[in-house]
């Protein structure tokens with residue numbers, strides 16, 4: 157019976173697919189040297205009875221971690237080494253193929269992926285949601301747990317680092333614009349489980365401070381402490397913790413913005429608040445604050461200070477302290493209370509994120525500022541148009557303005573920034589930020605007058621070029637900052653010899669915009 161036979165033929169793959177239980181996957185991320193391979197070895201050597209396959213990704217030609225894992229695994233099939241690239245970007249396609257192959261082989265109960273130290277968790281996680289005819293990965297594999305390891309000794313220094321990946325020879329591809337502290341925060345904010353490793357080398361108060369900060373940065377994550385990755389395996393395998401939706405909502409700043417206030421950690425004075433205003437920032441005053449110790453001392457200084465009484469600074473920071481003091485001294489129009497905050501006397505901001513309205517003439521009236529800060533790197537870049545700057549008839553269907561609207565239906569320009577700090581006196585810090593907002597008199601003067609002000613933030617932005625970029629009329633390659641690899645904003649780059657940074661340029665992060673708008 158030909159028809160019955162062909163029916164059986166077509167049914168077979170479907171039956172097979174239904175029979176395959178999606179292979180659960182744990183991804184280990186964390187900076188170079190955080191302890192990923194050590195944890196992987198522990199997983200492989202433990203007495204759990206699971207047949208575990210591993211994928212080890214290494215940036216170098218020589219996959220050292222794979223050879224370590226190779227000395228432990230029982231069969232060649234169990235280990236896949238992916239090298240010379242990163243599974244979050246250049247090797248993403250290969251990852252998809254390999255995971256599908258391991259899953260379909262039916263030989264394994266579990267898959268552990270050790271990513272490179274520089275891999276971004278979001279694109280790796282997204283790989284598991286790909287639906288294609290060749291490799292519908294979600295049918296055969298299931299992302300179970302995202303684990304991020306932190307090095308308890310280097311965490312503060314990495315968070316405070318001004319380095320870009322390129323500076324450390326960590327960049328997996330050319331024109332990599334990422335910086336170290338932002339990547340660290342990304343790995344942390346996207347995790348289901350954060351392991352603070354190497355606690356044998358750190359003192360208890362330092363570990364406590366890191367733990368408090370991690371809870372604040374990612375309230376969704378389970379936070380564990382370990383020496384040499386010694387954690388209960390059930391806390392990282394088959395936890396069922398990963399959910400794409402939950403991961404997208406996980407960052408502490410986003411929760412704060414949505415009004416889901418995270419309980420404060422009084423012991424380490426890890427606190428947060430949302431700065432909201434319907435008036436713009438005065439560019440010179442804001443610039444002085446951004447250049448001050450409030451933003452540039454970060455976690456290292458905080459981790460070296462007594463809880464709630466910050467002020468002690470790491471060696472080699474004397475120069476920066478002097479610069480900050482100079483910034484404080486030169487900040488005209490700022491009160492003594494604000495200057496004290498700028499000297500770090502009210503603690504430090506470790507992470508802040510949101511949108512800002514800058515009184516930068518017509519440019520500021522038209523374009524939103526995307527505020528993204530981690531550690532000591534503060535980025536404030538002109539991004540998409542305020543809805544109020546677009547004729548209402550041109551709004552996409554169903555579009556509502558970002559926030560506040562006046563009776564005439566315009567006026568969504570505003571500032572909304574989540575501020576997370578350590579050893580931070582939030583009342584004093586918020587008051588200092590508010591002194592950077594225009595006064596009644598300045599506000600009344602309006603955009604024409606603002607355009608005459610000295611504007612160290614966006615004074616050198618070519619708005620026409622920015623408009624063209626926004627409208628997608630320009631070839632990205634021609635953009636200054638794509639070339640130098642740094643974001644726009646003098647606070648971020650400021651390196652000698654970077655003409656592009658000095659002249660102009662700004663990059664946009666659409667994902668962040670979308671997040672901020674969500």
Ligand SMILES: Nc1nc2c(ncn2[C@@H]2O[C@H](COP(=O)(O)OP(=O)(O)OP(=O)(O)O)[C@@H](O)[C@H]2O)c(=O)[nH]1
Pocket residue numbers: 186187188189190191192193194195221272273353354355356357382383384385
């Ligand atoms: N003292 C101490 N050393 C540790 C601990 N965990 C790992 N190490 C050591 O730190 C070094 C780096 O650990 P790895 O496990 O190779 O780190 P990794 O994250 O895999 O590093 P990359 O592969 O370079 O990304 C090794 O020498 C480990 O033995 C720990 O908890 N305490």
